[in-house]
Amino acid sequence: MSVRIFVPQDAAALALGSERVATALTREIEARGLDATIVRNGSRGLHWLEPMIEVETPEGRIAYGPVKASDVVSLLDAGLTTGGTHALCLGKTEELPFLKNQTRLTFARCGIVDPLSLADYRAHDGLKGLERAVTLSPADIVTHVTESGLRGRGGAGFPTGIKWKTVLDTPGDRKYIVCNADEGDSGTFADRMIMEGDPFVLIEGMAIAGIATGATKGFVYIRSEYPHAIATMTQAVEIAHKAGVLGSSVLGSVKAFDIEIRTGAGAYVCGEETALLNSLEGKRGIVRAKPPLPAHKGLFNCPTVINNVISLASVPIIMDKGPVYYKDFGMGRSRGTIPIQIAGNVKHGGLYEAAFGLTLGQIVDEIGGGTATGRPVKAVQVGGPLGAYFPRALFDTPFDYEAFAAKDGLIGHAGITVFDDTADMLKQARFAMEFCAIESCGKCTPCRIGSTRGVETADKIAQGIEPEKNLALLADLCNTMKFGSLCALGGFTPYPVTSAMNHFPDDFRPVPLVEAAE
Amino acid sequence: MNLHVSSRDIGERTLDIVSEMKSLEGPLLPILHEIQAEFGYVPQEALPIIARELNLSRAEVHGVVSFYHDYRDHPAGRHVLKLCRAEACQSMGGDALAERVKSLLGIDFHQTTLDGAVTLEPVYCLGLCSTAPAAMLDGEVHGRLDADAVRDLVAEVRA
Ligand SMILES: Cc1cc2nc3c(=O)[nH]c(=O)nc-3n(C[C@H](O)[C@H](O)[C@H](O)COP(=O)(O)O)c2cc1C
Ligand code: SF4
Numbered sequence: 001m002s003v004r005i006f007v008p009q010d011a012a013a014l015a016l017g018s019e020r021v022a023t024a025l026t027r028e029i030e031a032r033g034l035d036a037t038i039v040r041n042g043s044r045g046l047h048w049l050e051p052m053i054e055v056e057t058p059e060g061r062i063a064y065g066p067v068k069a070s071d072v073v074s075l076l077d078a079g080l081t082t083g084g085t086h087a088l089c090l091g092k093t094e095e096l097p098f099l100k101n102q103t104r105l106t107f108a109r110c111g112i113v114d115p116l117s118l119a120d121y122r123a124h125d126g127l128k129g130l131e132r133a134v135t136l137s138p139a140d141i142v143t144h145v146t147e148s149g150l151r152g153r154g155g156a157g158f159p160t161g162i163k164w165k166t167v168l169d170t171p172g173d174r175k176y177i178v179c180n181a182d183e184g185d186s187g188t189f190a191d192r193m194i195m196e197g198d199p200f201v202l203i204e205g206m207a208i209a210g211i212a213t214g215a216t217k218g219f220v221y222i223r224s225e226y227p228h229a230i231a232t233m234t235q236a237v238e239i240a241h242k243a244g245v246l247g248s249s250v251l252g253s254v255k256a257f258d259i260e261i262r263t264g265a266g267a268y269v270c271g272e273e274t275a276l277l278n279s280l281e282g283k284r285g286i287v288r289a290k291p292p293l294p295a296h297k298g299l300f301n302c303p304t305v306i307n308n309v310i311s312l313a314s315v316p317i318i319m320d321k322g323p324v325y326y327k328d329f330g331m332g333r334s335r336g337t338i339p340i341q342i343a344g345n346v347k348h349g350g351l352y353e354a355a356f357g358l359t360l361g362q363i364v365d366e367i368g369g370g371t372a373t374g375r376p377v378k379a380v381q382v383g384g385p386l387g388a389y390f391p392r393a394l395f396d397t398p399f400d401y402e403a404f405a406a407k408d409g410l411i412g413h414a415g416i417t418v419f420d421d422t423a424d425m426l427k428q429a430r431f432a433m434e435f436c437a438i439e440s441c442g443k444c445t446p447c448r449i450g451s452t453r454g455v456e457t458a459d460k461i462a463q464g465i466e467p468e469k470n471l472a473l474l475a476d477l478c479n480t481m482k483f484g485s486l487c488a489l490g491g492f493t494p495y496p497v498t499s500a501m502n503h504f505p506d507d508f509r510p511v512p513l514v515e516a517a518e
Numbered sequence: 519m520n521l522h523v524s525s526r527d528i529g530e531r532t533l534d535i536v537s538e539m540k541s542l543e544g545p546l547l548p549i550l551h552e553i554q555a556e557f558g559y560v561p562q563e564a565l566p567i568i569a570r571e572l573n574l575s576r577a578e579v580h581g582v583v584s585f586y587h588d589y590r591d592h593p594a595g596r597h598v599l600k601l602c603r604a605e606a607c608q609s610m611g612g613d614a615l616a617e618r619v620k621s622l623l624g625i626d627f628h629q630t631t632l633d634g635a636v637t638l639e640p641v642y643c644l645g646l647c648s649t650a651p652a653a654m655l656d657g658e659v660h661g662r663l664d665a666d667a668v669r670d671l672v673a674e675v676r677a
């Protein structure tokens with residue numbers, strides 16, 4: 001049988017040259033007349049080793065990385081097709097500590113399967129959750145999801161089962177499942193990786209949501225910055241439709257469910273669920289006041305489930321293995337696993353799925369290996385542009401919704417961005433305000449105007465103009481935004497700003513006229 | 519992408535696109551994306567046709583077009599370079615890199631070089647935050663950019 005060589009097509013691998021590796025490998029395999037097939041998989045999530053290629057051997061998959069196109073000849077000379085020894089050889093993929101210590105539930109297949117092979121998907125336990133769901137009543141499915149303890153992975157952490165129950169209990173002849181794939185937070189890429197590496201798990205999760213709530217139509221709203229994810233999802237939906245996973249009879253049942261892929265248009269605020277619904281309807285992405293909840297009056301005024309990609313993609317394994325299996329992972333009220341995205345100035349960046357409860361220090365120092373530059377870690381921003389900057393002093397905080405809230409932070413979509421000691425926290429605070437000003441939907445004054453004032457005030461502090469007065473003004477602006485904004489864009493921008501001010505006060509002091517001697 | 523189309527052509531092609539897509543649920547964004555893919559921007563001449571066909575006011579259509587960062591009201595350069603300006607890329611020297619790109623191209627963000635070769639745009643995260651700093655050139659992604667890599671990118675668009 002032809003040996004399979006895996007060359008990732010995930011955008012992070014592509015960004016590091018995996019396309020050139022695939023081209024060189026194809027050419028060289030042909031020239032040497034080797035019996036090898038190249039599979040374009042997703043990423044395993046060890047991004048510092050990308051492009052990481054793997055070869056299937058009787059002993060398991062052997063990994064090599066980071067591979068450049070110019071390494072291909074020497075790799076084949078060294079016997080790549082049989083897992084031969086080479087300086088770039090990393091050994092068995094499954095034995096790599098970064099992977100071995102993870103608990104991969106949602107990402108069980110990502111990087112392993114051919115993303116667009118439904119046969120591969122089935123061979124790796126795919127569709128078992130949906131097969132189970134079509135035999136259950138909607139109420140039973142909802143109970144499963146509720147009992148699993150799954151909370152929304154888009155940021156707010158709202159219990160998914162309760163959201164679904166509201167939609168199930170709301171009468172309506174048309175209901176929708178909307179998947180929020182706007183993933184605008186800096187430091188996050190879990191949604192992108194799933195859509196590129198295991199798109200069928202999202203399709204399966206959405207179909208289960210449809211059957212559970214009586215919705216027959218789903219939309220995936222993907223940000224335009226993700227052309228690769230859009231392409232993969234579009235093909236996957238077509239394949240699923242042809243195979244009868246989607247359509248008028250889901251897996252041969254009496255249930256119907258279909259999915260359409262939609263592209264965003266470059267507005268961060270459209271990740272906010274009601275702005276997203278407006279955008280899908282063809283309107284400006286302005287945030288809607290709640291109530292009504294989307295579950296009651298959502299897309300085109302119909303009852304609508306709107307969930308993040310990871311929330312939906314976690315449902316198939318819950319349906320397959322049962323709620324207790326999932327719930328047994330985690331801590332406190334944060335149940336199951338969370339795909340942590342380790343980003344920024346970090347040595348071992350990538351995706352790390354683990355049960356809730358790792359401390360921030362474990363994630364950054366042990367798993368992430370400290371900074372890429374080798375300098376000390378100064379701050380980490382957790383939860384994207386609306387998340388707080390944490391200093392080392394808070395590294396004992398466990399990764400858990402409530403524990404982060406207790407320290408005036410949030411885990412958001414679970415992105416962690418590491419900064420070394422060259423970071424200027426006043427500059428970071430200014431950027432938080434600037435980003436809010438750029439992306440504000442414009443509906444509320446504190447967000448629209450406050451953020452612009454915030455930028456000006458930060459600039460004055462940087463210039464040493466009336467620093468005490470302007471620091472007080474900045475704190476005041478944060479307060480106004482926090483309490484006077486309709487949504488979390490204006491409401492949470494104070495998190496990065498005040499955390500920077502509180503934890504790194506030195507960066508907000510006026511520039512000393514004479515540099516103190518070291 | 520043809521940058522020199524007459525108003526009559528714009529009208530006809532807009533009508534084709536709208537006719538083909540207007541049965542979608544919430545068709546306006548997909549239509550605008552298609553129009554931008556066709557012309558490279560969203561021409562003013564297209565707006566009244568879209569408005570008429572979708573039963574919207576022209577102001578409503580204009581409001582939508584102007585709300586979203588993606589839609590251009592004039593053609594871009596032959597290449598579009600989107601440089602990530604968000605936090606993870608900042609942590610890896612993204613700001614200095616941006617300054618370098620600007621000086622190599624001799625333009626600021628949202629501008630196009632005089633020879634029409636390239637438009638420089640900011641982007642806030644490409645989901646490549648573990649391989650920062652990142653950029654997208656005409657839809658192709660680039661990670662772990664450094665001074666040499668951006669010099670090569672700039673040479674590529676200038677060629
Ligand atoms: C400004 C802003 C941006 C947001 N961006 C996203 C996003 O990109 N993806 C996402 O899933 N949720 C995002 N959210 C959260 C959504 O409003 C919503 O809580 C989420 O889609 C619900 O799904 P979940 O319960 O599965 O998390 C954002 C919220 C705000 C206020
Ligand atoms: S807080 Fe900002 S983004 Fe949110 S609704 Fe108000 S103006 Fe819009």
Ligand code: FES
Pocket residue numbers: 062083084085086089090091092
């Ligand atoms: S396993 Fe092949 S050299 Fe490491």
Ligand code: FES
Pocket residue numbers: 186187188602603604605606607608642643644645646647650651652
């Ligand atoms: S912050 Fe630049 S790619 Fe995410």
